[in-house]
Amino acid sequence: MIRVQPEDFDVGAEIAALTGGNHRIGGLAVFVGLVRDMAGEEAIGAMTLEHYPGMTEKELARIEEEAKQRWPLEASLIIHRIGRLEPGDRIVLVLTASAHRQAAFDACQFLIDWLKTKAPFWKQEETAGGPRWVEARDSDGEAAGRWRKRDPDAAE
Amino acid sequence: MIRVQPEDFDVGAEIAALTGGNHRIGGLAVFVGLVRDMAGEEAIGAMTLEHYPGMTEKELARIEEEAKQRWPLEASLIIHRIGRLEPGDRIVLVLTASAHRQAAFDACQFLIDWLKTKAPFWKQEETAGGPRWVEARDSDGEAAGRWRKRDPDAAE
C-alpha cells in the first residue's frame, strides 16, 4: 500500500492495521525517517517537501511492486508526507512483513533505498541563510545501487 | 535498554518513549518478531519461551553494548517476551535510532541476528504430536556470522 499525505501517521496503528490477524507473519521490519534539526553543521528550522503528484504515486507503487516480486512479503506499506515539517516530525514510513525476518529486512531497506533515489520528492530546508534545496547525496545513489543487479529497466 | 517480560509491548508507545524529542535522530529501524501458526508443514497451537534469568539480561546488555560500539546510535531497545505465546503474538522488539538510516538498519539487524544465536532463550512449540523443542537453524548462525569479523571474544 502507498500513501502520500500531509498528515502525520501512527506507527503502531499502521502496523496493527496492516498485519493484525495474519499469523503467517514471522517478522516485521519498519523504517521511520525523521526531520533532524541539523544538516551537516547548519541548524534547520523546518523543511518543506514538494512532490510530483501523479508520478509520485506511480513510482512508489512501482517500487513496492518490485519488492513484492523479489521477496515473499505478506504485507507492505509506504507512507510519505508532503508539505512543511519541523525537526522531530516523521517524514516517511516503510513497513514490510514476511514469514522470515531476512526477507522483511531486505525488502524494507530496498524500499527506502529506492524511494530515496527514484520517488519524485524534493526537500527545501529553512536555514538562517534562507531557504535551500537539499542536494541529492552520492551515498543514496550507492545505497540504491546495491539492489540494481536485478533492475534491467532502471532509468538512471 | 533491555527488557525481558511476559507482558506484551506497544510498538508505537515504545518508539515514542525512546525517541520522542530527540531531534538528532534521522532514521529509526524497528524489528518485531511474531509467533507464526506454522512451523514448516506443521500447525503450531502455541509456544512457550524459556530463558536463563540473569544470563539473558547480561547477554542482551552485552549485545546492545557491542552495537553501540559499532554504530553511532542515538537510542536502542530490546524487549523479549517469555512464557506462553500464541500465533500472532509479538515475541521480540528491536529498535535502533541514529542520525543516519544505514546505521539504524545495520544495528537493528545485528541485534536480532546476535540475539538469535547468543541470548539464552528456548522455544517449545505445541503441536498435534505434543510439545517439541525448536531446533536452532543453521541460517541463524550464518546470519550472525556476517557480523563476526569484529567479534574477537565470540564464544562459539
Next chain:
Amino acid sequence: MKLLYFAWLKTKTGVAEEDVSPPAEVTTVAELLTWLTSRGPGYAEALEDLSTIRVAVNQVYARPGDPVGPGDEVALFPPVTGG
C-alpha cells in the same frame, strides 16, 4: 505539450507549468532540452548542467533518446531528495 518544473528548476524557469509547441524537428528528450535553452536566460541557466536534470515523460523516467510528442506531459526536475 505540457511541461512541468519542480524544485529549483521551477525557480529558475519562473514557471511551474506551461503549454509549449516546439517545432516539429523536436522529437526526443535531448532535442526538447536543447530547444528549451533557447527560450530565455532563465531556461538556459536552469539547463546549464544536464547532469543535474532528470526528465519524466508521462510520469515515467525518460532517457535523452526517448521520444516526446505534442500530447505528452514532460517534467523536468533535479535528482530527488525524499525519504
Next chain:
Amino acid sequence: MKLLYFAWLKTKTGVAEEDVSPPAEVTTVAELLTWLTSRGPGYAEALEDLSTIRVAVNQVYARPGDPVGPGDEVALFPPVTGG
C-alpha cells in the same frame, strides 16, 4: 558447584538445578561434562552429542578448556532459539 539445565537437557537429566561436588581433578568445562555422564543414564543421554550442548560459567559462555571450580554456577543448554 551449582548446575543449571535448560530446555530438553532439563527433561533428560530430570532436574532443573542441583548442587554438586565433583572430585578435585575436575577443573575444566570438558572434565565436568565427562564426569557428569557418569552420574546416570539420563546424564549420559543428555550429553551424548556435545555438539548440541552450550555451557555458560557464571552466566558467560565458556569453552571446553575454561576452568570451573566449587563456587561456580555452570549452566548446560542446547543452542538458543529465541528472537
